[in-house]
Amino acid sequence: MDWTLVLTQAINGLQLGILLFLLSAGLTLTFGIMDLINLAHASFFMLGAFICAWATLYFDSFVVGIVCAILGTALLALIVEKTVISHLYVRDHLDQLLATFGLILIADTAVHLIWGPAGLAIPLPSQLQGQVRFGELVVPTYRLVIIGVGLLIAATLYWLVNKTRAGMLIRAGASNRQMLSTLGINVKLLFTSVFILGAVLAGLGGLLIAPITEASIGMGNDIIITAFVVIIIGGIGSIKGAFVAALLIGFIDTFGRAFLDTIFALFMSVDSAETAAPAVSAILVYLLMALILVWRPQGLFPPKLR
């Protein structure tokens, strides 16, 4: 076994997991606290990437791009929450799915009209373009940046949710919403803030991955399904669960793609291994979800008293 390769793949898996976490953190909060299924979360992922790309090209600075993207997604999230989402909290899940799917179509078309169908590339500062060497191991610098930023955000979220008053309200909302409002807490304000927080996290995820994959129309729609798998495995409403499940899925997906064909080739022909491996690695994530749901239908870390 080539340990450098295994280690490289572990870092790749970690990076994918971090990215999934950024997307699912907001999703699990809105689903857990507001009982809102928000497909349009994917659109904030895309909008974060596009605003960042546009501002980076316009102001010729990646940092300015990031700031613009955060402020931009926050503002858009505020508008969307006030005009559309706030009316959906009392509706059932099917209405929410339909309405937020409509939002996706609007966002995709708006991006097409504003930036064209081609998508945008984000130029990275040259110090982020290179690679970092640890002996034999060579890792793209930018992937380390994603991991670092992601871990920092995860730590901040942990502190925010577990150590602050706002976090206490969020946890209380995830556990028992009615009780929270009976106690005189401004639930409306809480909902708006959580929605914006979630959207900004999704936008951050989008802008972090865009220098690798480019900002493209519908880029969030490709990954939102996996994010739903993450929050189901992690336990809906749990930030900790989302973190653990996102890393788990990041590793499983990466290692599946990396080593499954070699493993399959041990007991079948190389040709059929090469055909079977991509198919099987594509369903590994869902297989994991099914297994975990059999064992723990509530997910790994469900919020207490629900």
Add this chain to the structure above:
Amino acid sequence: MPFKELNTVMKKSLFFSAAIASLTAMPLVATAADIKIGFVTTLTTGGAVIGNDMRDAVNLAVEQLDSTMGGKSFEIIFEDDGFKPEIGKQATEKLVKEDNVDIVAGYIWSNVLMASYKAVTRADKVIISANAGPSAIAGKLCHENFFSTSWQNDQTPMAMGELLNARGVKSLYMMAPNYAAGKDMVAGVERTFKGEFAGKDLTKWGADAQLDFSAELAKAKASGADGLVVFYPGKAGGAFIKQYQQAGLSGQLPLYTIFTVDSLSLPNLQKANMDGILGSEMSMFWGPDLDNPTNQQFVAAFKEKYNRYPSHYAAQSYDAINLIASAANALDGDFSDTGKVREALMKADFESIRGSFEFGSNHMPIQNFYARKVVADDNGDWTTSITKTVFESHQDVYAAECKL
């Protein structure tokens, strides 16, 4: 109350503007042309990048022909396939039945073409592919009413295999999406490449296509191959090139591409400073610097009008319109007899951007294939430049299976 009045005024003016809008939205059928050509391509979704380039080239051809062919006026009716076979088929049926077009052209995607071509041939009309070249329609399912101004899918990867031999590549790693065309491309390279495969990866494709290739790139690097071939059309191509460079493979593992790097992706790659792509080679039947008068004229006019290089998609579409015009000239603009239209098209009697060429028995072009390299032009813009001829007058391998 003033508010109420304001309200009524607004309602009235709204009604008025809506009425005007509905009037202006009525189709302008007054300018019915003598010849109608349907053109099906992708004008929405991410695939619209390609479709726009094709449409721009068609419009350039129309402008240069002054909307006249064979002494008759003509018009193009564009239809969007939405990147989906079923929508492409509906659009084709609409063109044939409702618009009653004389000829249908376009088609980027092999699966859209396969779903649509029967709607045209059944009505005994001619269909011209300006891109898609699936093996079936070149071989067993070939049809007398089908023509192509592009290539058959296998030809470009076969040229790639030959190019790799010429470059002395002994051990190859190849990556492609896991769908029909991806597998065709791998098979095509295998037909001509004489070295061995150090590894292959077929990655997830479709609506949730894989765009992060970190795991595969790490494998490719560890495999010890001395060449990497990829086929990633559309947005996945740009993503791949970025990660190839970010992984630091530019100097170590030479990159060869098939339908991945073109004038649609290069401006974006240049904006992102992906200079690792400079010097990388690809195989193609055409290039913007291909040295013949028609091509020079086409590229110059396209750049003049749209301020960018045309892609091969544009070149093929431009050829499609000029091929139709050649038939119209031979028949004085009378497309009523499909047999005569076929005969006229078969001669390929027009100035093609690839120089003169002949149609094979299956109506696929018999043409040269070249190696192209990514370079910066005199203005510093990134483009491709032809380095050598790989195949001369190459015919696809499926022509033998065609019973025409």
